[in-house]
Amino acid sequence: xxxxxxxxxxxxxxxxxxxxxxxxxxxxxxxxxxxxxxxxxxxxxxxxxxxxxxxxxxxxxxxxxxxxxxxxxxxxxxxxxxxxxxxxxxxxxxxxxxxxxxxxxxxxxxxxxxxxxxxxxxxxxxxxxxxxxxxxxxxxxxxxxxxxxxxxxxxxxxx
Numbered sequence: 001x002x003x004x005x006x007x008x009x010x011x012x013x014x015x016x017x018x019x020x021x022x023x024x025x026x027x028x029x030x031x032x033x034x035x036x037x038x039x040x041x042x043x044x045x046x047x048x049x050x051x052x053x054x055x056x057x058x059x060x061x062x063x064x065x066x067x068x069x070x071x072x073x074x075x076x077x078x079x080x081x082x083x084x085x086x087x088x089x090x091x092x093x094x095x096x097x098x099x100x101x102x103x104x105x106x107x108x109x110x111x112x113x114x115x116x117x118x119x120x121x122x123x124x125x126x127x128x129x130x131x132x133x134x135x136x137x138x139x140x141x142x143x144x145x146x147x148x149x150x151x152x153x154x155x156x157x158x159x
Contacts, residue, residue: 006036006044016053023053031056031069064093 013020026032032052035043055076059069068089075086110131117127 006046008038009043009045012045012049012053016050016057018053018057026053026056029066031066031073062093063097064089068093 007015009020009023012018013023023032027034032049035045035049038044052073055073056069059072064072071089072086075082075089114128114131
């Protein structure tokens, strides 16, 4: 730490549990403001960088996309912090999460049925490998079709 209470990127990374390359990436795409530099040219981060990086990390852990995080940061930076707009972002993300859960449940059903067909696995035929070879006509296509349909609906909702 230098005399002004600023820290180098390695310490910021350790303190927040964020990879150094991720911090640099967030700077590059504008999620984190560029830090000041030491006389030796090293990046020096302050309290605002810690707070902003923690905000970004929490949002990413919740699965928000980079664009959604950017929108939430913009809303957080506004003095009035319009909750209604943040809610719209969160509702859209919640819908995406629910779609992913439904997709995972469909995948679970298909895999469970396929594993059950494998019985004890001693035969020479393998239902799992057969199902994967079937391509578009196989059980996995039901998941892909459902996933594509849901995505089209959510895209229409967002526009």
